[in-house]
Amino acid sequence: MPTHMTRKATRHVNQNEGLIFEKSSPGKAAWKLPPLDVPEVNTSTLLGSQERKDLGQMPEVSEIEIIRHFTRLSTWNYAIDLGMYPLGSCTMKYNPRVNEVVSRLEGIANGHPYQPEKISQGALRIIKTLSDCLLEITGMDAITLQPAAGAHGEFTGLLMVRAHHESKGSPRKKVLIPDSAHGTNPATAAMVGYAVENLKSNAKGMVDIPSLQAQMNEDVAALMLTNPNTLGVFEQEIHKVADILHAKGGLLYMDGANMNALVGKVRPGDFGVDVMHLNLHKTFSTPHGGGGPGSGPVAVRRALEPFLPKPVPVSKPDGTLAFDYDRPQSVGRVRSFYGNSGMFIRALAYILANGPDGLRQTTEDAVLNANYIRKALEGIFDLPYSSPSMHEVVLSDKVQAKKGARTMDIAKRLIDYGFHPYTTAFPLIVPGAMMIEPTESESKEELDLFIEAMKSIAEEVHEDAEVVKTAPHSTRVTRLDETAAARKPILRWKPESQEPTAKSQ
Amino acid sequence: MRYLPKSPADRTAMLKDIGVATIDDLFAPIPAEYRLNRDLKVPRQMAESEIVDWFRERSRENGENHASFLGAGAYNHYRPVIIDSLISRGEFLTAYTPYQAEISQGTLQSIFEFQSMICELTGMEVANASMYDGSTAAAEAVMMAVRLTGRRSVAVARSVHPEYREVLATYAFHQGMPLATLPFADNGGLDLRSLEDAITTDTACLLVQSPNFFGVLEDVEALAEIAHRKGAMLVVSIAEAVSLGIVEPPRQADVIAMEAQSFGVPLTFGGPYCGVIATREAYVRQMPGRLVGQTTDRSGKRGFVLTLATREQHIRREKATSNICTNQALIALMANIFMTIYGKVGLKELARHNLAKAVYAIEQFGKHANVLFAGTPRFNEFVIQTSEDPYSINSRLLGHKIVGGLPLKKFYPELGNASLWCCTETSTRSMIDTAVGLVAESERSMNGTREENVEEVTR
Incomplete structure (x- = not known):
């Protein structure tokens, strides 16, 4: 079916595999417990009517079957380890393996969150060292590592904004959010009890200063801004943005999703940001793992420090570390224990592996890669905003759509060429958006293959758009019926809901 | 930097293709007054072996090889490899x-x-x-x-x-x-x-x-x-x-x-x-x-x-x-x-082992200290009340490389010297016996002290 050659990928045999329940049969087992060294118990006497008699359809399988089951499933996934993952706004960079090794060291992996401080100094030292590094990188004054992901960080940051305004007499009513923002921003504002007011972008794709001036008043608690924004454009008038907000007592919240464009080159604390979150699973290389875990530290200016979630790590006079729970102005807790500690370990290992020179080079390479792609593809694909790109470039399907091939079609065709699609249809201000973020982890060779693939797809659209519109052609399943999935949801396995196995393979 | 897949020649060639002279030209959109013109003050670039050593040190400071009775929302179960x-x-x-x-x-x-x-x-x-x-x-x-x-x-x-x-x-x-x-x-x-x-x-x-x-x-x-x-x-x-x-x-x-x-x-x-x-x-x-x-x-x-x-x-x-x-x-x-590993039969057996360990521990602790809510059906955690402050008992347990139960004073002051203990399939009889022994010793010495004090007052 593919009409063009692809140098990147070749089809190869991969294994079929049913659902684990379909392999189950009574008497198979993948577990063995040691002999019980205490007396046996009579569970029905102990638990009475609360005793569970049966675990229903839980599987019974052997160890080799489990290994094959999950290994086979794994081969159906695309991954950074296989190739470029140009998802804009997601920063799919290399996940160093030493991070995984150090997070599994015995004292770290088995550390209980409530074990005595005396034997928690290692974990506390990791929290403290990472906090210090992140404060230096962001140029902010205080930080919490408690939020479990970026959106959770936004929630925490806005809670602190709210607490700050309340301490001045009124929580204020609304949050300004640019039309190019991530969906989590307005969803978060709503969770914290703020009304959302949209802010238009100007022709350069940046915050429209006159609109901001007109919309800013004493009801506005904060502006949530991503910088560089979701077009990959640095907000050049950021100081004016900050001044306009501050003049009316508002705060500047920065969504740090795109921090990979800034580390070591410029610090949000230096350009007027009051509150920001970071995504350790983007900028700081902790693995995405198919959708998490993440970690969303929130850094703030000194004035907001009293409102940090509790507990807060502190150094004691004897040099040891401890948690301080006595924080009367704290917004409270946003998660049990101290957050996704395992991600702190990985992020810190990444920072140590880089050092100041490596972090700067990383940022430079990320920006270099995005601009290299932009240069090679503009003219072939529409470039809706000509403002300079930082770490990502947003193109559109304007040219190809005339032939009937939309951004999603081109994205799906990329799969046949051995790449993961770019981010489609986002930001919302660009119709048919194609948002490409290569990250620093791509070699020139990989970038050239990607460019070649994109050019080849553009030619295909011209010659025979159908091959693009029906892509992918090389995957184990073709495009899946999402409408049917949503109309009559099947969200769990039941023995009766499955087709015969022949069809299900 | 070992994670970055480009040679200096690659970078030069790419800049040339883009049509700029230096990498800093690509950062020109950032107003000059905000650009960072110094190194970040973070630790210097480390070799992989140094990173492993640094975290090994943290691991050692973090209670390696301790037996633990802590639960309270975070449980120590065996993890199949x-x-x-x-x-x-x-x-x-x-x-x-x-x-x-x-x-x-x-x-x-x-x-x-x-x-x-x-x-x-x-x-x-x-x-x-x-x-x-x-x-x-x-x-x-x-x-x-x-x-x-x-x-x-x-x-x-x-x-x-x-x-x-x-x-x-x-x-x-x-x-x-x-x-x-x-x-x-x-x-x-x-x-x-x-x-x-x-x-x-x-x-x-x-x-x-x-x-x-x-x-x-x-x-x-x-x-x-x-x-x-x-x-x-x-x-x-x-x-x-x-x-x-x-x-x-x-x-x-x-x-x-x-x-x-x-x-x-x-x-x-x-x-x-x-x-x-x-x-x-x-x-x-x-x-x-x-x-x-x-x-x-x-x-x-x-x-x-x-x-x-x-x-x-x-x-x-x-x-x-x-x-x-x-x-x-x-x-x-x-x-x-x-x-998937434990499945229909294994999960039940695993849970039964947890329950048996907790029942044994409750019986043993119950001989020396007060077990709260003892008659109520439970799973693998229990509360014991001691005469001595549980923090003091725990610091002695720590000397035996055992982490005792969670003192509850912070959360439930009305329960006095209460602590929350957890047994899982990983709790061995010998670690339970050691902990019980130390709690028993504490009770004996506290009660002994109290008697001495009483004597002193009467005298």
Whole structure:
């Protein structure tokens, strides 16, 4: 079916595999417990009517079957380890393996969150060292590592904004959010009890200063801004943005999703940001793992420090570390224990592996890669905003759509060429958006293959758009019926809901 | 820098192709006055061997090789080795959220299996792909009940994990949701008499935990009857997932908010863990978080996709059921593999071992100290009351490389010198006996001291 050659990928045999329940049969087992060294118990006497008699359809399988089951499933996934993952706004960079090794060291992996401080100094030292590094990188004054992901960080940051305004007499009513923002921003504002007011972008794709001036008043608690924004454009008038907000007592919240464009080159604390979150699973290389875990530290200016979630790590006079729970102005807790500690370990290992020179080079390479792609593809694909790109470039399907091939079609065709699609249809201000973020982890060779693939797809659209519109052609399943999935949801396995196995393979 | 795949010549060639002279030309959009013209003050670039050494040192400072009786929402169960073998495969570890279904079937099918097994274990009809942890899952489950009932206030049992209650308070505060905290009775479970009065026509839900923070099983059937009679929902939090192997799940609940850490997830000082929300089919459209559904491709072949996304922030923005985006996918995969390994028979046996260890420990401790709520059905945690401050006892235990139970003074001052202990299948008889021996010694010396003091006064 593919009409063009692809140098990147070749089809190869991969294994079929049913659902684990379909392999189950009574008497198979993948577990063995040691002999019980205490007396046996009579569970029905102990638990009475609360005793569970049966675990229903839980599987019974052997160890080799489990290994094959999950290994086979794994081969159906695309991954950074296989190739470029140009998802804009997601920063799919290399996940160093030493991070995984150090997070599994015995004292770290088995550390209980409530074990005595005396034997928690290692974990506390990791929290403290990472906090210090992140404060230096962001140029902010205080930080919490408690939020479990970026959106959770936004929630925490806005809670602190709210607490700050309340301490001045009124929580204020609304949050300004640019039309190019991530969906989590307005969803978060709503969770914290703020009304959302949209802010238009100007022709350069940046915050429209006159609109901001007109919309800013004493009801506005904060502006949530991503910088560089979701077009990959640095907000050049950021100081004016900050001044306009501050003049009316508002705060500047920065969504740090795109921090990979800034580390070591410029610090949000230096350009007027009051509150920001970071995504350790983007900028700081902790693995995405198919959708998490993440970690969303929130850094703030000194004035907001009293409102940090509790507990807060502190150094004691004897040099040891401890948690301080006595924080009367704290917004409270946003998660049990101290957050996704395992991600702190990985992020810190990444920072140590880089050092100041490596972090700067990383940022430079990320920006270099995005601009290299932009240069090679503009003219072939529409470039809706000509403002300079930082770490990502947003193109559109304007040219190809005339032939009937939309951004999603081109994205799906990329799969046949051995790449993961770019981010489609986002930001919302660009119709048919194609948002490409290569990250620093791509070699020139990989970038050239990607460019070649994109050019080849553009030619295909011209010659025979159908091959693009029906892509992918090389995957184990073709495009899946999402409408049917949503109309009559099947969200769990039941023995009766499955087709015969022949069809299900 | 060893992670960066470019030679200096590559960089020069690329700059030339772009048409700029130096890399700094690409940073020109950043106003000059904000650019950082110095090195960041972070530690210098380290070799891999130095990084490993640095963290080994931290590991040593962090109580390596201690036996522990801590539970309280984070449980020390044995982790079969194949969990890490499998989740370390780059195709799982380094994949993004499975939005592109055609090249994410591995992640999608495994989440579908995870959802199915959670439903099976909890007795619910649908389960999501994960939440951050048990505490945020409980808070979001409560907010779900608020949306479903159109009522505003929430009743919470004081026997719910104190940190879960703190998180709920943070979430509820800015939603303007009044929280009523309900006391526990002498048996350690929620005080049923207080419940009748506490649930009003404005109560959206009752939140309880079972096994509760003291390890005691709540009478879910009775609680559900009272809540439902008054038009409120019942949300049940389960912090110790292994209990589901032997304890009847709270089938009468409307929403279950779970912490799946017990299913093969390392303790790692409190996270990452794995929250899950499970509920009835009728409530699925108010459920937060990602869901995987089964469908077919163009040739009729079975496949899986993320579905019902119209609940989520990337579609609904400020009208979404939650702002959650990234969840705990890889941790859910650990739990999935763990559930698959133990399965129908193993989970029950594992739970039985936990129960047997706890029963033995309770009997032994009971000979020397006061075991609270002793007669109530429970799983693997229990509260003991000592004459001496548990912090002092624990510091002596630490000398034997044993971490004692969690002192409860901070959370429940009225329980005095109480501490919460947990036994799992990893607790050996000898470590239990050693701990019991030290508690017995403490009791003897405290009582002895008291007698001496009495003598002194009389003299």
